[in-house]
Amino acid sequence: MLRYFEHLIDPFVPEENVPPTGLIAFYRHFLMPVWPYVVALMAAGLAVSLAEVAIYSYVGRLVDLMAHGQTASFLSDHGWQLAGMALVVVVLRPLVNATQTILSNQTLPPALTARVRWLNHLHVIGQSYSFFQNDFSGRIVTKIVQTGSALTQSITQVIDALWVISVFVVSALFIFADVSLLMAVPLAIWVVALATLAYFFVPRVRKRAAAASEARSLLTGKLADIYGNIQTVKLFARDGREEETARNAIAEQTGRMLDQNRLLTTLSILMQFTNAALIGATGAAAVVLWMRGSISAGETAVALGLVMRLTVMSGRVMMTLTGLFDNVGTVEDGMRTIARPHGLTDQPDAPQLIVSKGEIAFDDVVFGYGGKVPVLRGVSLVVKPGERIGLVGRSGAGKTTMVSLLLRLYDLEGGAIRIDGQDISTVTQGSLRAAVGVVTQDTALLNRSVRDNIRYGRPDADDAAVRRAARQAAADGFIEGLADPRGRTGYDAHVGERGVKLSGGQRQRIAIARVLLKDAPILVLDEATSALDSEIEAVIQEQLEGLMEDKTVIAIAHRLSTIAAMDRLVVMDEGRIVETGTHQELLAAQGLYASLWARQSGGFIGGLAPHEIAAE
Known part of the structure; x- marks a missing residue:
C-alpha cells in the first residue's frame, strides 16, 4: 500500500524549466504541478485538528453529563452519543492521522524534494562554462541539494504545524465564544500577540537565516576546494594554512548561526511569557464565570484543557518557526545562485549543425573574457576541409581561447565563427560540440x-x-x-x-581513447600528448595520424616538433595571427616561429639571455 502512495508523483516529468527569481514565484514554480497533493495534505491536517477539538469539546460535555446524570440510566440516555464519540476517537482520528502521515512521509516530501533537485540540476547544468569557473563546485552542489530539501520541509512545516495549529485556534475561539465572549478575549489577545511577534521577528530571522545558509554553503565550498586540491596542499606543506582557512570559514558560519539563534531565543522567551499570560487569564475568567453560574464545570474543564493544549502546541510552533525560517532562508539563498538566467543560450528553434565538409572560418574575431584588454584582436583564419593546422605561440597568445570559442564555451564580443558556412552562434550547442572531438592538456x-x-x-x-x-x-x-x-x-x-x-x-x-571512439569530423588537440613519455607519444602519434585522416584538425602544442608536420602552422602573438606557412617556410622567414624553434632545438644555449628563456 505504501508503495502505491510513493509513486503517485513522478518527479522526473519533463517540462519547461526556468526557475523564477522571486521567492513566492520560486515556490509556486515547483508546487503548481503537485498542488492536488498539497491540498490533500492540508485537508488531512484540517480533519486532524477538527477531530482533536471535537474530542476536547466532548470531554467537557461528558463531565457535565456525568455530574448531573443517573448512573443507572446513563448508557440508555447517552449511549448513542458515547458510541459516536468512540467512533471519532478509535476510528476517525487514527484514520485521518494515518492519512496525514502517509501523505507527509511517503507521497509529497520525497517526490517534491527529488523534483526540485532534478529541475534545478537541469537548469544549472545548462549554464555557461564561465558560470562554473566563477564559483566553487562544492558550493553549487550544496545549493542544489539543500534548496530541494529546504523547500519541501518549509511546505510540510507550514501544513503539518502552522496550518493545523491555526485550525485548532480558530475552532477554540468559536467554542469559547459560544460559551461566553469573555472566555474568548484572552485567546484573541494571545493570537494578536503572536501575530505581532511574528510580524516583528519573521523578516529579521529570515534575513539572518539566509546569511547563515550562505555561510554554510561557502564553508562547504572551501572545504571541497581544499580536499579537491589535496595533492597541492600536501606538496606545498600547506596543511597549517588550510587549517586557518577552514577555521575562519567555520567561525564565520558559526557567527552567522548565532546571529540567527539570538533572535530565535528572544522570540522563544517572549512566547513563554505570552503563554503563561494566556493560561492565567483563561483560568481566571473561567473561575469567575463558574462562580457566577455562567458556565458549567465541564465548560471550565474544556477551556483550561484547550489553552493548555494550545500552549503545548505553541512550543511546536516555536520549533516549526525555527526550522521554517532556516529553510526559507536556505531557499532564498539557493535561489540567488540557481535561478540565474542562462548566460549562453541557443536561439529559439536553433537548427542542428550539419558538417558536410569541415571548413572552419574565424572572421574578425574579438574576445577578452569581459575584460578591458582583448585576448583576441580581430583574428581571421580559414581552415580548409580536411586541413591540419597547428596553432603556435607564446603562452597567453590566445591559442586555447580560439579553441574555446570554436566550441562556443563563450560568446564572441565581435566577429563570427562559421563551420561550413553556418554561424556557430545560430546552431544548437549540443550539435556543435558533438561535431568536435577535443583532447586537452588538463584531462579530468x-x-x-x-x-x-x-x-x-x-x-x-x-x-x-x-x-x-x-x-x-x-x-x-x-x-x-x-x-x-x-x-x-x-x-x-x-x-x-x-x-x-x-x-x-x-x-x-x-x-585520447574517448576521442578516438567519438570519431567526430573536426578534431582539436590542445597539448594532447604533453603528459606522455616519448615512447608512448610515438605510438599514439601513429594512431593520431589515422584518426586525423579526412578530418579538419586544429592542434596546439608548445613542443613544436609534435606539430611541425602539419599542413600549415599559424603563429599567434598577443591575440593576433602574425605568421602562417609550413614549417620550412616559417623557418626561412626568420620570424617568431623560427626563434621559438631555435630555442627548443638547442639554439638558446649560446644565444639567449635567461630572462628570454623564462619568458617562454
Missing part, C-alpha cells in the same frame, strides 16, 4: 569505470569498440592491471575523482 575523468569514461565519447558503443579505442590509444596494457578498493578490476575499475588514481599519462591516453 569522471569517477566512474574506465569503460564508462571511454564510452563517454559515444554512449552507444559496444565493449569491442571501447577496447579497440583503448588499444589504439596505447591504454589497454595498463587498464588490464587496474583495481580499485571495491575489488573492481580492468575496465570496471573506477578511476577516482577527476581520475586521481591514474597518472597524468594514463588519464591522457584514456582521454
